[in-house]
Amino acid sequence: MNLKNPRLAYREAAVQSASSVELVIMLYDMLIEDIRGAIDALRENNVEKRGEELKHGMLVLQHLQGSLDFERGGEAAVGLERFYTMVRGKLMEAHLKSSLELMGEQIRVLLEVRDAWRESAKQSQAGREDRPAIVPLPVEPELIAANGWSA
Numbered sequence: 001m002n003l004k005n006p007r008l009a010y011r012e013a014a015v016q017s018a019s020s021v022e023l024v025i026m027l028y029d030m031l032i033e034d035i036r037g038a039i040d041a042l043r044e045n046n047v048e049k050r051g052e053e054l055k056h057g058m059l060v061l062q063h064l065q066g067s068l069d070f071e072r073g074g075e076a077a078v079g080l081e082r083f084y085t086m087v088r089g090k091l092m093e094a095h096l097k098s099s100l101e102l103m104g105e106q107i108r109v110l111l112e113v114r115d116a117w118r119e120s121a122k123q124s125q126a127g128r129e130d131r132p133a134i135v136p137l138p139v140e141p142e143l144i145a146a147n148g149w150s151a
Helices: 006-016 020-043 047-066 070-097 100-125 141-147
Strands: none
Touching: 020 047, 020 070, 020 100, 047 070, 070 100
């Protein structure tokens, strides 16, 4: 545990005691935090900080994608793979275009999916499920069209 940095120490303790679904939620929160940092950097016209924030966000996405279990997750895992690929592409586009709107839209879709993971965690904790449910992806037509994503 890191005693010099209380925030890091807290985060390390939370990770060590978290369930697998809680870890996924933490990664979503971290990714959203990274995008918000990139938005702040864009507003400050700080290209270097924006790049660092988005680079870390890409690493978080890579970890989320790398942890997908296609054997047990089936179509849901394939859908999440596509979702993460779409978010990565839109973040790269937002960085190249310096688009606050695109970054904000990615936060919105990530919050929707993160909230579904939270609901899954609540159901698991309430004993309604032996293992967490795979989270359905947002499938609103306008959301798909806005992000250029096709299933």
